[in-house]
Amino acid sequence: MNEFYPLVYTFHFYLFGLVALAAAIVFVTRKSPVAAALWLVVVMTSLAALYVMLDAEFVAVIQVLVYAGAIMVVFLFIVMLLNLGTLSELGEIRGKWGRIAAALVGLALVAELAALSRAAYSLRVTVPARSGPEAIAETGGVIGSIAAPMFRDYLLAFELTSVLLLVAIIGSVVLARKRSEHDAG
Amino acid sequence: MMAPALFQAGAVSQMDPSTGVYLIAAIVKLVVIFTICMVGVAYSTFAERRISAWIQDRHGPNRVGPQGVLQVLADGVKNIMKEETYPNFASKALFILAPGLAFLPAMVAWAVIPFGSPLPTPWGRIDLVVADLPVGFLFTLAVTSIGVYGIVIAGWSSNNKYALLGGLRSSAQMVSYEIAMGMSTVCVLLLAGNVSLGVVVDQQARMGWNVLLLSVAALIFLISAFAETNRLPFDLPEAESELIAGYHAEYSAMKFSMFPMSEYANMITSSAMIVTLFFGGWDIPFTHWDNDAPWTVLKSVLTFGAFATKVMFFVFFYMWIRWTLPRFRYDQLMALGWKVLLPVVLAYIVIVAGAVLALDAAGVARGPAFGAILFGMNVVLLAVLVFALDKGRLVSPSYARLAQDRVARLRAASAQRSIVAGGGGQ
Numbered sequence A: 001m002n003e004f005y006p007l008v009y010t011f012h013f014y015l016f017g018l019v020a021l022a023a024a025i026v027f028v029t030r031k032s033p034v035a036a037a038l039w040l041v042v043v044m045t046s047l048a049a050l051y052v053m054l055d056a057e058f059v060a061v062i063q064v065l066v067y068a069g070a071i072m073v074v075f076l077f078i079v080m081l082l083n084l085g086t087l088s089e090l091g092e093i094r095g096k097w098g099r100i101a102a103a104l105v106g107l108a109l110v111a112e113l114a115a116l117s118r119a120a121y122s123l124r125v126t127v128p129a130r131s132g133p134e135a136i137a138e139t140g141g142v143i144g145s146i147a148a149p150m151f152r153d154y155l156l157a158f159e160l161t162s163v164l165l166l167v168a169i170i171g172s173v174v175l176a177r178k179r180s181e182h183d184a185g
Numbered sequence B: 001m002m003a004p005a006l007f008q009a010g011a012v013s014q015m016d017p018s019t020g021v022y023l024i025a026a027i028v029k030l031v032v033i034f035t036i037c038m039v040g041v042a043y044s045t046f047a048e049r050r051i052s053a054w055i056q057d058r059h060g061p062n063r064v065g066p067q068g069v070l071q072v073l074a075d076g077v078k079n080i081m082k083e084e085t086y087p088n089f090a091s092k093a094l095f096i097l098a099p100g101l102a103f104l105p106a107m108v109a110w111a112v113i114p115f116g117s118p119l120p121t122p123w124g125r126i127d128l129v130v131a132d133l134p135v136g137f138l139f140t141l142a143v144t145s146i147g148v149y150g151i152v153i154a155g156w157s158s159n160n161k162y163a164l165l166g167g168l169r170s171s172a173q174m175v176s177y178e179i180a181m182g183m184s185t186v187c188v189l190l191l192a193g194n195v196s197l198g199v200v201v202d203q204q205a206r207m208g209w210n211v212l213l214l215s216v217a218a219l220i221f222l223i224s225a226f227a228e229t230n231r232l233p234f235d236l237p238e239a240e241s242e243l244i245a246g247y248h249a250e251y252s253a254m255k256f257s258m259f260p261m262s263e264y265a266n267m268i269t270s271s272a273m274i275v276t277l278f279f280g281g282w283d284i285p286f287t288h289w290d291n292d293a294p295w296t297v298l299k300s301v302l303t304f305g306a307f308a309t310k311v312m313f314f315v316f317f318y319m320w321i322r323w324t325l326p327r328f329r330y331d332q333l334m335a336l337g338w339k340v341l342l343p344v345v346l347a348y349i350v351i352v353a354g355a356v357l358a359l360d361a362a363g364v365a366r367g368p369a370f371g372a373i374l375f376g377m378n379v380v381l382l383a384v385l386v387f388a389l390d391k392g393r394l395v396s397p398s399y400a401r402l403a404q405d406r407v408a409r410l411r412a413a414s415a416q417r418s419i420v421a422g423g424g425g426q
Helices: A002-029 A033-053 A057-081 A089-093 A096-118 A133-138 A141-153 A155-184 B005-012 B020-055 B071-081 B092-112 B137-146 B148-157 B161-192 B197-207 B215-228 B253-278 B297-322 B330-361 B368-389 B404-423
Strands: B116-121 B124-128
Touching (some): A033 A057, A033 B148, A057 A141, A057 B137, A057 B148, A057 B161, A141 A155, B020 B071, B020 B092, B020 B124, B020 B253, B071 B253, B092 B137, B092 B148, B092 B253, B116 B297, B137 B161, B137 B253, B148 B161, B161 B197, B161 B215, B161 B253, B197 B253, B197 B368, B215 B253, B215 B330, B215 B368, B253 B297, B330 B368
């Protein structure tokens, strides 16, 4: 059984990688926002599969639970509520200059990523020296190995992020309130 | 190359995961669980019709076979023979995809639920769970959160305004109640210390069932599970009096049939989750005989029986509620999710975490005594919660008593309206 394992692993890794890439290309080229959102869900679930193969089951589950299961559902809700499914004006932002600007930004991103992957920089986060199931078990399981740094080493940053999100929520509530008062008066 | 943790999680059993027998055992477990679920789905539709008849004092289907037990087969044949229709201008690919997408997650979620004590075989011990993933019940939550896409896509692709409204309602409802549901499992985590459902069952065997230790979390999980499965009183996505049939209004034949099937599959799955998280899983109450080695086949059979009985009770409970309570209004549904369940469960997490911290600091061992103290605390909390909810302000059904000042305000508003209407020349 075990002699086939590397082959099976490699096959599935590239399979999910290809699915993610193909779905991402389809996602950015759809005209209908609903179809685009659904392809993005495919991208997210394929990424989750890749995380599982990289021994990060917790990240994979959170990817599906939060991004595919909650955030994209709300996206779809809004898209469907505004009924953007058949509007053609949406395509208007993709004029000639829009396309050129998008291509330039995309190229810049690719260049930056290439530069980053070649640069000899030092990460300031604790990366475990070893990987694999044994190392994960030593650092507290698939959840503990993420929870421990988050709630010990980076607690302040973590809490600050949650305060930032709270500010965003309060801001949106305030904005929504203001408009409804304006409409009523 | 090392096998990733996903495939090694079964290593607690004595059976070597790399052998062919392990693979065969996994396949057998898959087939058995799938078959039991499918038969369960088919017969819970029948049970619902008979139970609703019993509750409403009528007969229900009793003609096909003895007491109507073959009605399920007749329905299946009928649904397959019916004509498949496609609405004009529907998005056909998505229209076909939606029923499957609604049905699959409910089945996949079964993978992590343990359904009996370990089974000894000549080739080693087999854990009676399809895949004991290290992420445990988070997997179930994630997979069931995908299930909403079936309903949303069905509603959107039908090109029908009622279907679209059903899909919209469903997405808002699922996202709202998922939060309360996820939060209530945090309390279970505080006691079990692990997301693996096997560990959760173990903890309940040692300390007492979580429904006694974490009553408020159990109540909130139960309510959220009703909302997540779109069952009454939360079946607004298909509210027939407002939306014809909601998201599946345009579906016919077997594709229509997939939606009720997914609803029943979801009911069975969430019943299994309720049982495993809060009602001891496969644990037989009042004895420790079933929780300790040596494992025997008899223990496996009896614990599976205990698990199946509990799950069947909750499937019955779903039906019982459906034929007892009226449907919520949409604003009541949202108010219950965001203004009652979420704050209550957040406060409860803080209280339980404080209690666990205090008990650990006081040196109380995690055993029956620990459970008894938590139980005492929960009785008080539950009494306070029920008293607060019973004031009929937040979730008021139409017959609830209103506060005096609210009645006065409503009367004033109604008088205002009639003056305006009268002034308008009606």
